[in-house]
Amino acid sequence: MIKKTKIKIKTLILSTLLFLIPSTSFSDYPNTSIGVIDLNKILAEADAAVMASEQIEVIAIEIENEIKKSDEEIIKEQNQLIESQAIMAPEAFDSQRKEYEAKVQNYNAERQSKLLKIDELIALSRNDVLNALKPILEEISNKKGITILLEKGSVMLNADKMDITDEVLKKLNKEFPELKVSIN
Secondary structure, eight states: OHHHHHHHHHHHHHHHHHHHSOOOOOTTSOOOOEEEEOHHHHHHHOHHHHHHHHHHHHHHHHHHHHHHHHHHHHHHHHHHHHHHHTTSOHHHHHHHHHHHHHHHHHHHHHHHHHHHHHHHHHHHHHHHHHHHHHHHHHHHHHHHTOOEEEEGGGOSOOOGGGBOHHHHHHHHHHHOOOOOOOOO
8 A cells, every 4th residue: 555655656746747847849840741762763764874874784795705705715725734734744734734723813803803893883873873863852852841851662652742753853864964984
């Protein structure tokens, strides 16, 4: 019985204190308005992104052709080494084999580096489009009073009026119509 009385007294004191503490003013927070953008659509359909993708595809084909030619040369050299094994002294063959193995290691590293260049070009062009997109998103968000902008992939359901993707895409195509991609 005493415990119940103590709990009631503590609850009454706590309630009284809560009423005495001034309430937090939410007037400093803006009215919240949410917008939605489909970044995948932007990155797939923006003129600059499409142009960059086409250029990267051409570069990738060039790299693949270089790799194919180099692969053929390495295989040809390997076949020559195997054929010469029968007529060479063991020490001479061992020396050539070691040279060939070192060449293959260097070639594999160079090949991997070329393939990584393609991934780097994709990442750089994507970043260029996203960097051009930021001020456009800010401008449209300010104009529409949007305080929170969500990526469509993380939204389960939204009203069509909340999606600003097409408006952003149109403005991006106007302000950032092309993107040059080159391998350095």
